[in-house]
Amino acid sequence: MGQGSRPDRVADLVRAELSELLARRVNDPGVGFVTLTRVQMTPDLQHARVYFTTLGDNDQRKQSRQALERATPFLRRQIGQRLTLKRTPALTFHFDESIEHQERVEQLLEELKISPGTHTGENDEEDQEHNE
Numbered sequence: 001m002g003q004g005s006r007p008d009r010v011a012d013l014v015r016a017e018l019s020e021l022l023a024r025r026v027n028d029p030g031v032g033f034v035t036l037t038r039v040q041m042t043p044d045l046q047h048a049r050v051y052f053t054t055l056g057d058n059d060q061r062k063q064s065r066q067a068l069e070r071a072t073p074f075l076r077r078q079i080g081q082r083l084t085l086k087r088t089p090a091l092t093f094h095f096d097e098s099i100e101h102q103e104r105v106e107q108l109l110e111e112l113k114i115s116p117g118t119h120t121g122e123n124d125e126e127d128q129e130h131n132e
Helices: 003-026 058-082 098-112 126-132
Strands: 034-041 046-054 090-095
Touching: 003 034, 003 046, 003 058, 034 126, 058 090
Parallel strands: 046 090
Antiparallel strands: 034 046
16 A cells, blocks of 8 residues: 555545534534535644635635634544544644636636637638648
8 A cells, every 4th residue: 555545545534524514513604605625634644634615705715714613623523533543633724725726727718719700811811822
């Protein structure tokens, strides 16, 4: 087995458990529409960086982060009970900026696309002369 496989497997388990806990057990309305995108574990499994996205603007993002921070002690305790780890990892929540970057790249690519009706035909005569 590779050296990084255990942290990756534990990260996947932590993400799955946190997703379930947020959906079913956390009753804080500030959490709102939070989606956990990924979890990064340190090699010693002591810290878990949990990346999330949420619908809404910066205020909604801030409220969601505050709600997640309020729920962190409960979430950590539940992770400790549900997973058989020597030590329960410390959880820190971070907004996942990669989704916004991806959307921006897609938007730019759409703007760069040339639609079929935009060809002006100015060079058609010159092209025909060169081909003859």
